[in-house]
Amino acid sequence: MRVIITVNCRWWNAAAQGAVMQALALSRIGHDVLLQVPSTGPLAGMARSSGVGTVIPGNVWSFMALARRYRPDAICVHRGEGQAAAAVLLPGVPLVRVRNDQRRASRGFLWRLVDRRTSLVVFPSPFMAARGFQGERLGAVDVVPFPVDTGRFSPSLLPREKVVASLGRLSPVKGHRVLIKAMTLMPRDWRAVIAGENDQQTSAELVEYAESLGVNDRISFPGRLPDVRPLLARASIGVVTSLGSEVVSRAGLEMMSSGLPLLAAATNGLCDIVRDGVTGLFHSPGNHGQLAAQMLHLAENPEVGCYLGAKAREYVCREFSLESVGKKWEQALARWCITPGSAIRKADI
Secondary structure, three states: OEEEEEOOOOOOOHHHHHHHHHHHHHHHOOOEEEEEEEOOOOHHHHHHHOOOOOEEEEOHHHHHHHHHHHOOOEEEEOOHHHHHHHHHHOOOOOEEEEOOOOOOOOOOHHHHHHHHOOOEEEEOOHHHHHOOOOOOOOOEEEEOOOOEOOOOOOOOOOOOOOEEEEEOOEOHHHOHHHHHHHHHHOOOOOEEEEEOOEOOOOHHHHHHHHHHHOOHHHEEOOOOOOOOHHHHHHOOEEEEOOOOOOOOOHHHHHHHHOOOOEEEEOOOOHHHHOOEOOOEEEEOOOOHHHHHHHHHHHHHOHHHHHHHHHHHHHHHHHHOEHHHHHHHHHHHHHHHOOOOOOOOOHHHO
16 A cells, blocks of 8 residues: 655644654555655654654645655645645545644635545544544544554663653643642652653743742753653653643653553543553542552552553553554555555555
């Protein structure tokens, strides 16, 4: 099967990472995949460093020329602009729109025209389809989860430390203050690391908040880490404290794949990736006391954390690995987009 995946954002965000991970998942199981990205900006280099085999920088016109020359079985777009361009300029090619954010579907005549020419809309989390994020669409809708590279994110053989790990931009919706407040109820030999870049609030503001609670000496803010694996290797507990957002909790999946028990706020896509009491534990969004009680329980009973972490790793490998998600993409494209007999993997030829 030949697939073109295109994303036209100029920075590394959910859409960009979603496109790269889809390309990795499909190529991992033998399909011929081209990833087309903007010719300017860092995305092409970051995509190549992620291991995607064929990355083609360009613009909308080179994308159209590429599609006519390559004759793909399907085009998958991760931004609305790309969807509109493909729908108008390549109406005969099966078109898939992949949604990785919580923006509601557009409305109006032009949107209906583009939507009618879109073969399939794919969400990464079931809650999005259940809550009607497809809007007034009458065509096919499917769910294919966001994958995680389970080879890259794997359990460490190093001893775990008394560290709670939190990954995510420093936006208020990520609920970092919940973790900071929960740390006031933890033993003083436990530390938290909150890694993420400034976004709507700064690390200095969170440090000031931690100082007001008397825990600033036990919480560090290293900023955005180019590689989070060393942190996940030494942590004993992973935490995602989001008050909302979380269409896809990439941080949560990476923590689970690394063998960490995940303490997750029961909201949105987190409810689709965590099995409460099996791979992690849910707390009510914003409830620092409940989160602290869970952290304390794992601190006092490390064998429980080991059990949850092992089950989390097993679950992610089964449901969210590149190979597993690649097969789900293969099935979705064959079901909705590819004519019978054309969905053939290179490995089967």
